[in-house]
Amino acid sequence: TPLEHLHAHGFTDRDLKCLKEAGYTTVEAVAYASSRLLQQVKGISEQKVAKLKEAVKGLVHMGFSSATEINLMRQQIVKLTTGCAGFDAILGGGIETGMLTEVFGEFRSGKTQVCHTLAVTSQLPVEQGGAEGRVAWIDSEGTFRPERITKIAERFGLDAEQVLENIAHARAYNVEHQTELLVQAASMMVEARFALLIVDSVTALYRSEYQGRGQLADRQGHLCQFLRKLQRMADEFGIAVVYTNQVVATVDPMAVFRGGEDKKPIGGHIMAHASQTRLYLKKGKGQNRVAKIYDSPSMPDNIDAKFAITENGVSD
Ligand code: ADP
Ligand code: MG
Structure with a gap:
């Protein structure tokens, strides 16, 4: 999923640029990274990390699935x-x-x-x-x-x-x-x-x-x-x-x-x-x-x- 989906959640082009430069090129990359790692991204504040984590939750499935689905x-x-x-x-x-x-x-x-x-x-x-x-x-x-x-x-x-x-x-x-x-x-x-x-x-x-x-x-x-x-x-x-x-x-x-x-x-x-x-x-x-x-x-x-x-x- 392209990072551009985050625009709808209030993230700016500048935010996306910071993420991309740090190697987070997709919504999945952000979702799979821990908050601790995301806080190391230049230009992304602690508050923004919390907001990011909230936004990606709705975009990437990260919870339990039934074994049938697996x-x-x-x-x-x-x-x-x-x-x-x-x-x-x-x-x-x-x-x-x-x-x-x-x-x-x-x-x-x-x-x-x-x-x-x-x-x-x-x-x-x-x-x-x-x-x-x-x-x-x-x-x-x-x-x-x-x-x-x-x-x-x-x-x-x-x-x-x-x-x-x-x-x-x-x-x-x-x-x-x-x-x-x-x-x-x-x-x-x-x-x-x-x-x-x-x-x-x-x-x-x-x-x-x-x-x-x-x-x-x-x-x-x-x-x-x-x-x-x-x-x-x-x-x-x-x-x-x-x-x-x-x-x-x-x-x-x-x-x-x-x-x-x-x-x-x-x-x-x-x-x-x-x-x-x-x-x-x-x-x-x-x-x-x-x-x-x-x-x-x-x-x-x-x-x-x-x-x-x-x-x-x-x-x-
Ligand atoms: P490594 O495990 O060290 O990466 P390689 O995958 O390079 O080993 O395998 C080398 C072997 O591949 C050589 O011993 C040779 O027998 C074989 N080999 C390489 N090129 C050819 C070729 N054109 N035709 C047949 N066998 C080849
Ligand atoms: Mg070799």
């Missing part, structure tokens, strides 16, 4: 195909819009290839496993390759030029910049229909900027804020958010209870709680890969699917 809404969630039927099956149909999905795994396990494929499939019509929307791509590792997109678009019978045009890509150079890019992405999402936001990788810059035990608390605090912003965008724009993450070796003796995994994703509990679905990618021979559900609210853990990385993206 069920209906869940049936309307669009799911993006990964390009591999088995992979989609373990996800219960595909990558869910409105949700945060984490893809983690070792170097070359296929994380970035999964992102490339989704950047194309999200543009397909809904009947074909897409959401007919644009894509924003925040790239902290410099591994986005338009030529891969072209190949995958051809496979799905889409006009490659149009598909490229619909992907907005930005290199992220530091944690602060990566966070600023979210504000820019949000303003693009107000203007046009987006289906997917990719952050590849979400943690790389955190790892390089915050080193050592002493900085761990700061790192986790900032990462938590960043992930909350992603969730806010998923709620606000109904987009699927997909981010990649690295793994580290673990010496955890409890690992045997997790199927003998000797690697775990970084980011600790902060990351574990933020992601609605966590996917673990593992290398097999040649093009073969395995995707495993690590953590899902609706699918059993530890089910896996084989997929392949081909010249045309992720496939059976």
Whole structure:
């Protein structure tokens, strides 16, 4: 819902400008933010925050709903195909819009290839496993390759030029910049229909900027804020958010209870709680890969699917 709806509640163009500059670009963004956060917006007084909170109540549903209604809404969630039927099956149909999905795994396990494929499939019509929307791509590792997109678009019978045009890509150079890019992405999402936001990788810059035990608390605090912003965008724009993450070796003796995994994703509990679905990618021979559900609210853990990385993206 555009902020302009607030005019009817006595808010001026100047008020809306202050909100937009602080990254609150829709009525939903205001509704989902706490009063404490809104009070930090330059030019918005404490009284105005109270008035704002009152106004958005009537515009955004934020109370209880019956489970029947929730069920209906869940049936309307669009799911993006990964390009591999088995992979989609373990996800219960595909990558869910409105949700945060984490893809983690070792170097070359296929994380970035999964992102490339989704950047194309999200543009397909809904009947074909897409959401007919644009894509924003925040790239902290410099591994986005338009030529891969072209190949995958051809496979799905889409006009490659149009598909490229619909992907907005930005290199992220530091944690602060990566966070600023979210504000820019949000303003693009107000203007046009987006289906997917990719952050590849979400943690790389955190790892390089915050080193050592002493900085761990700061790192986790900032990462938590960043992930909350992603969730806010998923709620606000109904987009699927997909981010990649690295793994580290673990010496955890409890690992045997997790199927003998000797690697775990970084980011600790902060990351574990933020992601609605966590996917673990593992290398097999040649093009073969395995995707495993690590953590899902609706699918059993530890089910896996084989997929392949081909010249045309992720496939059976
Ligand atoms: P990461 O998990 O590190 O992001 P990637 O998604 O970049 O890994 O996957 C890298 C793998 O993708 C390479 O090992 C290679 O096997 C495969 N790959 C990359 N490009 C192609 C291509 N054009 N055709 C087939 N396989 C490819
Ligand atoms: Mg990668």
